[in-house]
Amino acid sequence: MSQAPVLYETHAHTLLCGHASGTPTDYATAAGQRGLAGIFFTCHNPMPHGYSTEFRMAEHQYAGYLEWVASTRCQHVGSVDVRVGLECDYLPEFEPWLSRQITSAPLEYVLGSVHPQYSEYGARFGSPDGPGFFHRYFDHLALAAESGLFDCLAHPDIVKIVAPDRWSLEACRPWVEACLDRIAATGVAVEYNTSGTLKAPFEEYPGVSFLREVVGRGIPVVIGSDAHDPTRVGEGFESALSTLARVGCNRVSYFLGRSRIDVGVDEALASLRATG
Numbered sequence: 001m002s003q004a005p006v007l008y009e010t011h012a013h014t015l016l017c018g019h020a021s022g023t024p025t026d027y028a029t030a031a032g033q034r035g036l037a038g039i040f041f042t043c044h045n046p047m048p049h050g051y052s053t054e055f056r057m058a059e060h061q062y063a064g065y066l067e068w069v070a071s072t073r074c075q076h077v078g079s080v081d082v083r084v085g086l087e088c089d090y091l092p093e094f095e096p097w098l099s100r101q102i103t104s105a106p107l108e109y110v111l112g113s114v115h116p117q118y119s120e121y122g123a124r125f126g127s128p129d130g131p132g133f134f135h136r137y138f139d140h141l142a143l144a145a146e147s148g149l150f151d152c153l154a155h156p157d158i159v160k161i162v163a164p165d166r167w168s169l170e171a172c173r174p175w176v177e178a179c180l181d182r183i184a185a186t187g188v189a190v191e192y193n194t195s196g197t198l199k200a201p202f203e204e205y206p207g208v209s210f211l212r213e214v215v216g217r218g219i220p221v222v223i224g225s226d227a228h229d230p231t232r233v234g235e236g237f238e239s240a241l242s243t244l245a246r247v248g249c250n251r252v253s254y255f256l257g258r259s260r261i262d263v264g265v266d267e268a269l270a271s272l273r274a275t276g
């Protein structure tokens with residue numbers, strides 16, 4: 001029998017992001033059916049200078065996003081705990097913009113992301129065929145942690161989808177280890193994102209060997225599905241929790257009011273409900 005809900009879906013988008021479907025209510029309802037205590041909405045943040053506009057709400061939609069999540073929270077009181085978050089694109093030059101954006105709203109959870117698959121990133125930093133591409137990505141990820149802007153870093157090895165045939169942790173190990181050492185020194189968490197299984201090389205972000213390096217450094221781990229569709233809420237959480245236990249991690253984290261809360265992996269696993 002399932003235990004009381006203890007885990008949250010920490011990473012979900014809505015139709016405001018342009019490439020996702022579903023209203024906040026659709027996602028919140030799915031979270032309740034999945035045996036989750038709550039759900040965070042982490043839509044892509046508005047960015048300056050037309051940065052990847054097709055993947056995010058516009059600046060003038062931001063207040064409406066916050067109100068939409070707040071009203072959804074009211075609708076689900078007593079059943080699913082709905083919280084507002086944001087997934088922010090990080091590059092060093094955006095720090096002042098991001099700082100103003102994050103402090104201007106009552107966000108409960110802020111994800112920092114580097115998306116090397118965006119054409120704007122490629123235009124600035126080249127392709128995986130060029131020199132230093134992977135090294136530069138992991139430096140950006142470490143800088144995101146060191147910026148102090150974020151609670152958690154999303155999909156930490158997503159750079160692998162840019163060149164799945166060329167990606168290997170072993171080839172990037174010196175940069176990955178240096179990056180994770182820097183992240184560990186900040187106390188910022190790292191996400192274990194189950195949506196990686198949808199794209200080549202078809203494994204979570206990060207892969208198991210990378211995850212071992214995260215866990216071995218005592219970096220807190222947050223599980224999220226990166227749902228762009230309500231049917232994906234909580235997807236792959238059982239497998240992710242089992243893998244965490246296997247690599248020696250017995251706690252999984254989420255943030256409320258930007259403060260970290262830890263839950264036992266066994267307890268989280270027992271609380272989930274299968275759907276469909």
Ligand SMILES: [Zn+2]
Binds near residue numbers: 087113154155
């Ligand atoms: Zn992302």
Ligand SMILES: [Zn+2]
Binds near residue numbers: 011013087226
């Ligand atoms: Zn996302």
